[in-house]
Amino acid sequence: MTAKLAPADVSHLLRALRQRRTFTDEPISDDVLQDILEVARWTGSAKNSQPWHLVVVRDKEALAKLAGCGQFAGFLAGVDIAIVIALHGYARVAEIYDEGRLSERIMLIADAYGLGSGTAWFSDEAGQATVKELLNIPADWFVHSAVGLGHVPEGHVERPGVALGRRPLTEIVSYERVSDSARNT
C-alpha cells in the first residue's frame, strides 16, 4: 500500500481531469503507450471477466474513418492514438459499466503523463458496424466507444459543447435516505 495522501492531494488529482478534443502532432512515445495499456489491463471488472479487447489505432487514414462513425467521434481525426474498446457482448449491461471503469483509468493515467484524452461515441448501429469492419472486430462483439489520446497544445482551452462545472454536493448527495428535495429534481 502506498503512503496515505492528504485528502486535498487526492482530490486535486482526480478532480482535474477534463475531456480534451484538440491535439498537436507530437506522437505519444511507445513507453508511455505501453504504460497506459498496462494500467488499462489491470482494470477491475465484474467477476474479473475482463470482457474487453483494445484496438490501438494510429494510422491517420483509419483514424479519419473512425471519426466518421459517430456524432461524437469527429475529433478522432486529430488524435495521435485511438484506443477502441471492443466488448465481448455477452452481458452488455454489466460490460458497459466495466467499460466506464476501464476508460476512466486510461484517461487518468494519460492525464498523469500530461496527455489529453476524450471519449468518442459510435452511437448508432451503422457506425458500430463500420468500426467493426474497419478494425476486423468480430461481428458478435459490441463496440460503441473509443478513447482518443494526444498531446494538448500549450495554453489551449477546450470549448465545451455543454455547460461546465458540476452540481453542488447538497444537490447530489443524501444521507441515509433520499432527501425530499432530491426526490423532486
Next chain:
Amino acid sequence: MSIANLETVRALRKVRQIREYTDEPVSQDDLNELLEVARWSGSSQNTQPWHFIVVTDKDALRTIGEQRPNIGWVGESPLAIAIVLNGKNPPSEYYDEGRVTERLLIAARELGLGAGTAWIGEEPQQAAIKQLLGVPEDRILRSVVVIGHPQPGATHKLGRTTSGRKPLEEVVSFGTFGKAASEGSAS
C-alpha cells in the same frame, strides 16, 4: 503533471477491491473528499446522471447485504455509497456509473481506505433497496461502493473468480483486431 502525481496514478495498477474492514468509521473529512471526487467525475455530455446516498445505518447496511448471497460483507462495513442513476438513458448512465465507481475506488485507496463494489441483485432486490433508501421508482439503483478501513492483511476474496489479468497480447491489438504490435501496424 508532477512526478508525484504520476507515481500516484501508476499505483492504479494496484487498486484492488477490499471487502473486509475494521470497526473504525470513515472520517467526515475523508467522506467529504470522496464525495467531492465523485461530484467531479466526468459523465456523458456532463449530464451528471447520478445521486449518491451515504449509508452508515447498520440495519440498512445489513439489509443491503442480505439481498444476494455474495454481498453479506456489506452488512459488516461502516459505510456504503449507493449510486442512484436518473434512468433516462441507461446504457450511457451505466458507463458513467463505472467511471464514478472507478474514481471512488482509486480515491479510497489513496486515502488509505479500502473499497469494493457490490451489486444489489435483480429487479426485486433493487426495488427493495430503493424503497429502503427512499429512491423514486423511476430511478436505477443497482450498485453500491462500500468503503472502510481495511482489515490488516485484508485481501480480495476471490469467490468463484480468479485473480490476475490476461496478458497484454491477449487484450490489445494494434491497427486492427488480432494484430500484434510486432506486426508493425500501429503507426
